[in-house]
Amino acid sequence: MSPVTTGEPEGEYGGNVVPYRLKWRPRGVRPGAHPGQGDGGDGTFRTLVPLVARPDPRRIDLRASLRDPFEGVHVRTFAPRRATTVAVLTDLSGSMGFDGTGAEVARLAATLAASAAATGDEFTLIGAGGDLREDAFIPATRRRGLGAQVAAAISDATPSGTSTRGLATAAERLPRRRCLVFLVSDFLMPEADLDLTLDALWRHDVVPVLLRDSRTEGDVPAWGLMEVADAETGGRRLVFMRPGLRARWQATARARIAALEAHFVTRGYAPFHLVNRFDADALVAFLAGR
Amino acid sequence: MLGLDVDHPALLFLLVLALLPLGALPLRGAALPSVALVPRDGLSIAVSLGIRLAGTFAIGALVLGLAGLNLKAREVERIGSGANLMLLIDRSASMDNTFADRAPGAGEESKSAAAKRLLTEFLGRRPRDRIGIAAFSTSPIPVLPLTDHHEAVAAAVAAIDRPGLALTDVGRGLALALDSFDASAASGGSRAILLVSDGAAVIDPRVQAALRDSLKRSPVRLYWLFLRTVGSPGIFDKPRVPGEDTPQAMPERHLNLFLASLGVPYRAFEAGSPQAVADAIAEIDRQESQPIPYLERIPRRDLTRLCYGLAAAACSLLLAARLAERGLGARRRTATDLPGIDTRRAA
Numbered sequence: 119m120s121p122v123t124t125g126e127p128e129g130e131y132g133g134n135v136v137p138y139r140l141k142w143r144p145r146g147v148r149p150g151a152h153p154g155q156g157d158g159g160d161g162t163f164r165t166l167v168p169l170v171a172r173p174d175p176r177r178i179d180l181r182a183s184l185r186d187p188f189e190g191v192h193v194r195t196f197a198p199r200r201a202t203t204v205a206v207l208t209d210l211s212g213s214m215g216f217d218g219t220g221a222e223v224a225r226l227a228a229t230l231a232a233s234a235a236a237t238g239d240e241f242t243l244i245g246a247g248g249d250l251r252e253d254a255f256i257p258a259t260r261r262r263g264l265g266a267q268v269a270a271a272i273s274d275a276t277p278s279g280t281s282t283r284g285l286a287t288a289a290e291r292l293p294r295r296r297c298l299v300f301l302v303s304d305f306l307m308p309e310a311d312l313d314l315t316l317d318a319l320w321r322h323d324v325v326p327v328l329l330r331d332s333r334t335e336g337d338v339p340a341w342g343l344m345e346v347a348d349a350e351t352g353g354r355r356l357v358f359m360r361p362g363l364r365a366r367w368q369a370t371a372r373a374r375i376a377a378l379e380a381h382f383v384t385r386g387y388a389p390f391h392l393v394n395r396f397d398a399d400a401l402v403a404f405l406a407g408r
Numbered sequence: 409m410l411g412l413d414v415d416h417p418a419l420l421f422l423l424v425l426a427l428l429p430l431g432a433l434p435l436r437g438a439a440l441p442s443v444a445l446v447p448r449d450g451l452s453i454a455v456s457l458g459i460r461l462a463g464t465f466a467i468g469a470l471v472l473g474l475a476g477l478n479l480k481a482r483e484v485e486r487i488g489s490g491a492n493l494m495l496l497i498d499r500s501a502s503m504d505n506t507f508a509d510r511a512p513g514a515g516e517e518s519k520s521a522a523a524k525r526l527l528t529e530f531l532g533r534r535p536r537d538r539i540g541i542a543a544f545s546t547s548p549i550p551v552l553p554l555t556d557h558h559e560a561v562a563a564a565v566a567a568i569d570r571p572g573l574a575l576t577d578v579g580r581g582l583a584l585a586l587d588s589f590d591a592s593a594a595s596g597g598s599r600a601i602l603l604v605s606d607g608a609a610v611i612d613p614r615v616q617a618a619l620r621d622s623l624k625r626s627p628v629r630l631y632w633l634f635l636r637t638v639g640s641p642g643i644f645d646k647p648r649v650p651g652e653d654t655p656q657a658m659p660e661r662h663l664n665l666f667l668a669s670l671g672v673p674y675r676a677f678e679a680g681s682p683q684a685v686a687d688a689i690a691e692i693d694r695q696e697s698q699p700i701p702y703l704e705r706i707p708r709r710d711l712t713r714l715c716y717g718l719a720a721a722a723c724s725l726l727l728a729a730r731l732a733e734r735g736l737g738a739r740r741r742t743a744t745d746l747p748g749i750d751t752r753r754a755a
Binding site: 213219338347349351353354366367 | 432433435436437438439440441442443444445446447449451452453455456459729732733734735736737739740741742
């Protein structure tokens with residue numbers, strides 16, 4: 119499966135559209151692309167039921183009724199097609215200010231915004247660091263050409279602060295109905311804060327997007343000196359790089375990623391790994407396998 | 409104990425600047441989302457500490473260099489074996505003549521030249537003596553205080569055959585020589601005055617009293633090397649007629665008597681020829697040999713160059729650290745160069 123190019127002129131962003139489907143049936147009244155809950159007069163054919171079970175003579179399936187050797191009268195039932203809301207809940211704490219991370223998040227969010235528009239779903243962007251960030255908040259909308267706006271909002275919002283507690287608060291801005299939430303973060307947060315956020319998102323279908331950069335996972339020169347500065351606290355530490363330390367660094371990083379994955383698995387979530395660059399093909403493959 | 413000193417103490421306030429490198433490294437630094445991603449590493453901490461200390465050291469050494477750090481001039485007590493020897497040399501005009509009392513001709517040497525040659529040899533045999541030189545003529549002339557710098561002594565001795573002055577004032581010369589023994593000479597070792605003259609003069613009674621007085625307080629050995637000119641009165645001559653036995657008539661005899669009456673070890677050598685002078689000096693050489701403590705003056709040593717050298721070394725360390733700095737580089741295009749991580753794991 120590859121991303122569909124819609125041809126809509128949305129600039130740098132939104133050219134790619136990734137198809138997605140839901141594992142659950144959205145509620146709601148607005149017609150959309152996803153099979154929804156309940157019965158409806160149109161939409162995806164679901165099954166045939168006896169007329170006594172659903173006394174709706176308008177939907178009598180004549181061919182099925184005639185074919186029935188027991189001469190029962192059958193009525194067609196349909197699943198209604200409903201729209202849902204796609205939300206990108208992005209971490210804007212200081213660590214997200216790491217070189218180039220914001221641009222990749224912008225591309226991911228813009229692609230999702232364009233995809234939501236193409237699928238007929240609403241899209242909302244919520245950014246939060248220590249607190250909710252109003253400059254990175256776009257209420258749920260179905261407007262077209264949202265990709266560029268989303269990308270600009272993320273690019274302009276300078277990540278700051280040392281806390282991610284705002285993510286839990288931001289969950290209140292999400293629709294009351296279950297929706298698809300992409301939780302974008304590097305997840306460099308205490309486990310308690312991560313649990314707080316995931317608890318607040320219990321209602322929703324959460325796709326953790328794990329932002330990774332190979333440079334932070336030990337893809338560094340074998341020899342040399344480097345003074346690393348913490349993007350959040352500004353604390354500095356000298357690293358005397360050498361092959362042995364690099365191997366330890368990489369092992370530490372692998373252990374951290376494995377621990378994070380295990381944590382998500384306990385809640386039934388599978389994270390999407392955004393490594394270095396946003397790759398739309400990888401996202402398509404990931405969403406197809408959910 | 410090190411006698412460290414600085415020329416400009418006000419500059420030492422700049423030493424506060426040496427604390428600055430403790431707070432920051434001379435590196436650009438690379439931002440990471442979190443430094444906790446980097447494993448703890450003892451060697452890195454040690455290197456970091458080393459760089460900080462090198463910075464502190466560089467600034468500290470520079471400031472000390474600017475302030476002009478030096479080792480103060482000081483005095484060190486040393487033990488030599490020999491004597492504190494004061495050479496008291498007659499510089500009267502008659503010393504310029506030969507022993508035959510003539511102006512020196514070809515192949516002859518004057519009394520002062522002979523004394524110079526013999527004293528130079530004498531000094532060569534006694535490298536551990538502390539020697540001072542005083543001269544006297546119409547007035548006493550301090551030439552060199554007691555010292556163990558034998559080049560200076562040799563140079564002073566080499567100058568005694570310069571043309572002399574008029575008269576001979578032995579008494580004040582002796583007083584000057586006695587005053588030349590300083591406190592260090594008093595602490596130990598034998599002290600001697602070697603009077604080299606070719607004549608004598610009447611010593612004023614007041615000067616006589618002063619000499620007796622100071623010799624009582626600090627006794628010294630006295631040697632008189634009398635360079636006797638042919639035909640002149642000797643120091644051991646008996647008066648031929650009783651009326652002649654006055655200091656005015658026979659100053660040599662009476663100076664000898666006066667010196668002998670002072671109550672300190674005293675020997676007189678009457679030398680009528682260069683050979684006799686050599687014998688007399690050999691005798692003195694035998695007599696004066698005891699361990700003596702003395703103070704040696706060590707000149708100030710400038711440590712500025714050392715400071716600048718150390719600062720340069722520390723700076724080159726910092727430069728090496730700066731050159732060894734590597735950055736994180738640009739964001740990678742793909743994840744394929746990340747070993748052991750499957751980017752499509754979740755797919």
